[in-house]
Amino acid sequence: MAETMPDTLIGAMAPPVIRSGPAAWLRKHFFATWYDAVFSVLFAVLIVWVLQALLQWTVIDAIWRVENRDLCTREAGACWAVIESRGRLILFGLYPFDEQWRSTLACLAIIVTIALSCLPAFWSFKRLPALWIAGFGIFVLLMRGGFAGLPLVTSEQWGGLSLTLFIFSGVVVIGMPLAVLFALARRSSLPVIAKxxxxxxxxxxxxxxxxxxFAAAVVVPLLLPDALAGNKLMRVVVAxxxxxxxxxxxxxxxxxxxxPNGQGEAAVALGMPYWSRVIDILLPQAFRNTLPSTINQAVITFKETSIVTIIGFFEVMASGNAAIGNGEWGNQYVEVYVFLALIYFVFVFGLSRYGAWLEQRMRLGHD
Amino acid sequence: MKNTFIGLATAALVALTGASTAQAQGQGLLDTIITRDSLLCTGHNGSYLGFAEVDAAGAWQGFDIEFCKALATAILGSPNKLQVIPVSWAQRFPALQSGDVDVIVKVTGWTQTRDTELGLQYSRPYFIGPFYVMAKKELGATGIADLEGGVFCVNAGTTVERVLTDYMASKGIQYESLAFEKGEELRSALYAGRCDAIAGFGPFLSATRVEAPDPEAYQILGDVLALEPEGIVVRQGEDDLLDVINWTVSALLMAEESGITQANVDEIKANPPSPTIARLLGVTPGVGTRLGISDDFAYNVIKAVGNYGEIYDRTVGDGSRYKLPRGLNNLWNQGGLLYPLVLD
Structure with missing residues (x-):
């Protein structure tokens, strides 16, 4: 055994450099070369500067209470006092002040309905319509009142966040089945219908x-008799x-x-009726394949609801504009717009995360 | 007044609706309002400085809204019988034609196209809208001519831009123009020192000045770029309603001229100093019934909203944040252009 032992050790190699730990990670990702280092330092300084300025404006120098209104100058930080003073106007629009608890409840009812209809447990042809009829029913009863001692509030006075949510969900809930109908009709084998x-x-x-x-709000009542024209908000939601x-x-x-065409053909060969083919085979796959664009369309629609301000509805954006359209708070538009952006962000971000969750659940993009 | 946002579309729509207006004319609008027991008046889709604003509790305030209240009181006896319908600038004429509103009180300039082709009818002006120039005080200008070569900021695409161009061309003054899309941007540019002066509608300039970091740094120059007489608008052919509007405005002016205020109207009614005032306040009957409304309409209106001067002061004048000088909107004997009609 001893003979096989070499007389001298082979020159030992240096131990491998440890390439782990925060220092190494930093070095690898930010300071690999001299220009990496320059840019890293530059951007770090920039980020710190921006964050610090933002913090200074939104929190440190901010004025929070209405009684300090006079301190709100252009040199001071954010004047959140405007939200304290005008927040209810932004959230409720022209809804009568003493009845705004009803608007809050109605808003919650719609949010709960939206949340529930996002759960797969509710995805059936019986549950989903029942849920939405109940949701809209509660919303309209609460908002409109006129029974059990609740004063009547006409839809002209509805406003703020609850109106935005109502328009959005109304548009999607009415629009989605219509869209399915349009899509199927466009692919119909009867040329008259398809064309x-x-x-x-x-x-x-x-x-x-x-x-x-504009046409729905203004022209339709001129062309149709009163009974058919319905109420303005309804016409606008339908349009x-x-x-x-x-x-x-x-x-x-x-x-x-x-x-693939083969699927539909196979179903025909099995003798499945048309609606069964559409509901059980085509639509589930069509929705699954187009989920990203559908979420996209929903997000765009949510943001577009603010356009109803042009026909005199006080949705949340118009209410925000009303909040700054007076001499007292006219300069606090940045704060109000930031507040509005936050409201939109909460809903749109929630919508996108829901879309992402759905995609994961259906394992889209994995097959 | 301004903002011709989709104005073309509006005009087309109104032209389209012209024919169907006739169907609503079996009964005069005044009678319809009385039967309905509520007056539908224009608001704004948002707030319009000093004229139609929404307060923190969601209630409407402002110069135009006060006139809506005055009309509701004149016709129906109470300012609470008013329904303010929010409409945008573009929507106001179609809304009137389709019956969504009974009257437009929305700083609406009296122009010939509107009066004729759009089928509208104007009351006598209740407000004379002046376009002014506001300049930095440090420039020491006393008139627009002193600002030769300066940078003028305006709102893009509004009447103001045209009015300023016309004025400067007629006076041969050279200037540089900077246009901004939104009122907020215009203000920021002024406060940041990018403009030597801004041109605009009087109330807007006042508000801009009041809100400036240093209001004393700016002054509104006396030169009037242009005048826009603002009237209350009804559909063509609603003569009864228009009469009521004209005499309500006149009553507000006459009250101011004779020193009748919200506070002393009861006292004066109990002991009218002159036969005219006795008629005005309904002590001597006649003035209301001729219009088809109650004889004490003027008393009710003054009791509810005060006289013209009080309304002005409370909403856009010295009693408000805007501090807009009375200027041309004063009575004829105070150097203004307003006067009451003769009550006989």
């Missing part, structure tokens, strides 16, 4: 939303829903076209 729906979709898409809403449906129909059509 005319294709034409209709193209017409709606080539009209500006503003013109469509908006048709607009939404025209876009969403094309998204769904794309989803339908992505399904």
């Amino acid at each position: 005319s729906f294709g034409f209709f979709i193209d017409i709606v898409r080539s009209l500006p939303l503003l013109a469509l809403l 908006f829903a048709i607009f939404f449906a025209a876009y969403q129909a094309e998204i769904i059509r794309a989803g339908l076209q992505s399904i």
